[in-house]
Amino acid sequence: MYPFRRFSRCYLILMYKKILAAVNEHLNSEVSARYALLLAGKANARIYFCSIAEDGLSSKEFQAAEQAVKRLSLRAQQMNVKADCVLETGDPLEQIGKIVTSESIDIVFAATRHEDVEKRFYARTVARKFSLGLSCSMALVRVVHLGHVQPRTILVPLKAHINHIPERAYFTALMAGAFNSNIHLFHITKPLTRFFHGEIHLTPLEWESRLPTDISRFIEYLNRYDVTLEKKLVPGIAGSSITIEAAAKKHELIIMGASERSPMNSFIRGNPVERVLRETTCDLIILRPRQTIA
């Protein structure tokens, strides 16, 4: 566990000052940028609405993207958020990569495409290229429900071993603060089994006593941000349990970490993130944090 002084130091230092939202001709990219905008408003950060027209993009599509950037820019103005609009042509990854480096962007928001979700393990998708290729943190947004303009309940599924805990807690708390939402932490663990007894049933309280250390640390960090949270630890299969929990409790947004399983590992053991992406009934943000404690 971190000593308190160190803890409070990273709380102070860890901040998003510059946020980039990738916008294209699709509605879901605009909705994803709205999440980024609200986050920027909460973090008092500068936002970059960035539309990169790939080769072969029709003029109508280019115009649609341009209109989206204009709408977002206007909205930012109304919210008193400093915004820059970038309209470029070329390879999106390359161009955005350049902006990230030149402007010292802290986090990039991009929407997943329907075709991304259809592909196994996200292979050869723009989202995957962004996720792996950019040097800053990345929030991939899957937009599925346009009725929840500002989600009131956020489901945060957590693994037993979590990296970049301070940034994850910071991001989650910022989102909850931006929407004035409640956070529901959710950890799926392997069922407890004995060879001759099969599965051993534990009550929720008994499960909670087995909370992994990283999750306890995550909660400690979250508690620094004055957010309302509930936690739940249940045995089951991660992917399906998350979507069932979200649907049953009517959560309006899921924030979870990016998958760290290789394609081979995913093929053998399955990929919970991929399953949630495909089956979620509410919006989903997949966070790949890259900030380190200063």
Add this chain to the structure above:
Amino acid sequence: MKINSLTKDEVFRSLVTAETGLSEEEAARRLREFGLNEISEVKKKRLLSRFLGQFTHFLAVLLWLAAFLSFLSEHLHPGGGMLTLGLAIVAVIVINAAFTFIQEYRAEKALEALRKLLPFFVKVVREGREKEIPAREVVPGDIVLLAEGDKIPADARLIETAALRVNHASLTGESEPLLRNHEPCSGELVESPNIAFAGTTVISGSGRAVAFATGMRTEFGRIAHLTSAVEAGLSPLQKEIVKATRVVASIAAVVGLFFFLLGFAMGRNFWENFIFGIGITVALIPEGMLPTVTLALAMGSQRMARRKALIKTLTSVETLGSVTVICTDKTGTLTQNDMAARALWADNTVFGVREAGAGTAREVLLAALLCNNARCIDGQYKGDPTETALLRAARETLGDITAARLCEVPFDADRKMMTTVNAVDGRRTAFSKGAFEKLLPLCSHVLVKGTRLALDDAMQAQASDAYHALMDRGLRVLAFAQRTLDSEEAEGARGEQIETDMTFLGLIGLEDPPRPEVPEAIRKCHDAGIRIIMITGDASRTAVAIAREIGLVRGNPLVVEGPEFKRMSDRVLREKLANKEVIFSRMTPKHKIRVVSALKDEGEVVAVTGDGVNDAPALKRADIGIAMGIVGTDVAKEASDVVLLDDNFATIVSAVEEGRTVYENIKKFITYIFASNIPEAVPYLAYILLRIPLPLTIIQILAVDLGTDMLPALALGSEKPTPGIMKQPPRSAKERLLNFSLISRAYLFLGPIEAAAGMFGFFWMLNRGGWVWGASLPASGSLYVQATTACLTAIIVTQVANVFACRSSRESLFSIGFFSNWLIFPGVAVELLLQLFIVYHPFGNRIFSTLPLPRDAWLVLIPFAVFLLIAEEARKLVQRRYVPPGRR
């Protein structure tokens, strides 16, 4: 902030659309991004992989290994009979896999039923023009046109309405039409009057709406997702069978390996030891157990069907017997759903309805008669049960009264009241009926003995006390009011203009009588240690009163109301559920899944009843989902494990009794099957320890396990319930199917007697043929073959006695009735006929390596059967005398 709280322009901005709709190009782009507007199934294990999974569990892997070794030894050491063994083992694996798969397989049809509730075509506005498109092509941002009779294709925010009423029955179970509007409002989407939901129907009026969620993202899709993705997990019996097979397979493997090594130590050669090792493993594995369990469950399900509980998944038969909590609806399940007006309160007096023909009471009945949409046609009352009850009471007391209806403000689930304006005695009078708490605030006066008085605090308190008193009698209470209108007021007046400054008339209490058999069924549940939790939409007091009347609660139950429930955290909910007597009131079906999940988290085995579309997730989540056969929707029926053909709670209790009986019977035939494993294993011990040829071949073991034992075991599965089965608490989760008492009875008591018979038969036959100890005994000689046949026959003969012994574990065979289970006799007859075929038919001889036995060989074996029966009766007598009944 949600879309319901936005203004029309904000909705357009949020969804990036306009009054003129989307362009075709944008619609196509959104279709690509958001997918088709359709209900799709959550990706699950394919049928083939589920079937293949039956070949890879622990027992199957062990058997595969044995089969592989058999084929290998046949290849390396041909002619040793190992090919037959290998094939027999593979057959066992396939049979077990097929039976287990059949037991677990269930076609998922709930989604098909859901899909039928969505429309095929829909009218939208695109590029400023109305056009009809397939409903599956609707995208977020589309302007959808709604007209009477339309099914709504997507969740949509209303932007224009003209007296639009929708029916949410498919979503909420609420059949009353709901008036919709397009004004911004706060609160939950599902409760917002400016939202139209996919799968619901426009009853009247028209409107325009902007789609904001399509396909699986709609509220309907959410139910479909839960219905499709939620899995109840393994049933208690399946878990027990997994544990049992692991125990048995481990014992078999360890014993096989031990004696294989022992044989080596005693100097036998590899192949002899190998055959021996495989043989003892096969002997100790009860190959017939899984098929017999499946068939016993199938027979149990047929018996339940005769008791009006239709079982859809076989394992549910036993799960019903393990149930510790039943979450049940009230109306129609505990009660008859046959409303009758029982009491009328007016002039601060409570009347019987027949006594209420004069004064203010008459005015109350007049309001009940005129503010009513039920009809009496040829003496038959048609309409909503509450309205028909009111109409019947009013007509029977007042006679036929006609008063032209000038207009109506229909019932609305949000307003919880309705109003009609009628021409009565030349005057226009508005009559209202509805929930007391909704109607009273609209009244400024009260009618007392013909005089219109101001409705002061004292009068309000009187009315409120009367309201509570009627509810405490278990009555559903409706309030009535009236107002005389000016002639111009009635013309084109809206609901809120008419329903003001009204005169409060009085109350009518309606009774939905409990089903007569329910109190007895509830008493049985209490005796059986099963908790019953009532989940109802009724008010708390009515729910508690009914619960008391039927004996559901005795003390002061904990009542959780819907609004409180919604705010409650899971932890608090679990604490509340720990109370002995809990009632959930003012609840909607969508809340059930949370109650069920919380109970399951605490380790309860939960049965839940349901009938609506949004009951489906809870029905799937529960250990046993019970759908109503008469009033239930197809979706609920498809999502359930059991369908009640009579919608009656008492049927659930009968099914629980049957389920408990099935579990007891499974233990009976497992004792029977396991007992025969000892006489199958002992010949192998003799083979290695006494250095004699094997007294029983592997194929003969399989003849017992998969042949002669099967039908008698099934007959044991049809034993009648033991008296007092519903007086025991539910089976503890810690109680094992293969407990010490069962294993010791089978392996240490019944089994050794049978083993003695088998070995006696073997040696008696050898002795009769002139064999003396130490003389050579060729394995191909007829004397040896006859001796193995005698050993097999001894096992069969003692198993005949064993089937009678296993009919009870404690009671004397003669006290339960020798002939009380007639199926035993055909079972035994078939067992004996099979043995005769094996012993005397040349084809049987060839398959099972047997030879005909002389008649006296049978006669010397019969005393062993008699001895087994007498010994069992003695054991039971000792148990009855010295072991208390509760101890297992």
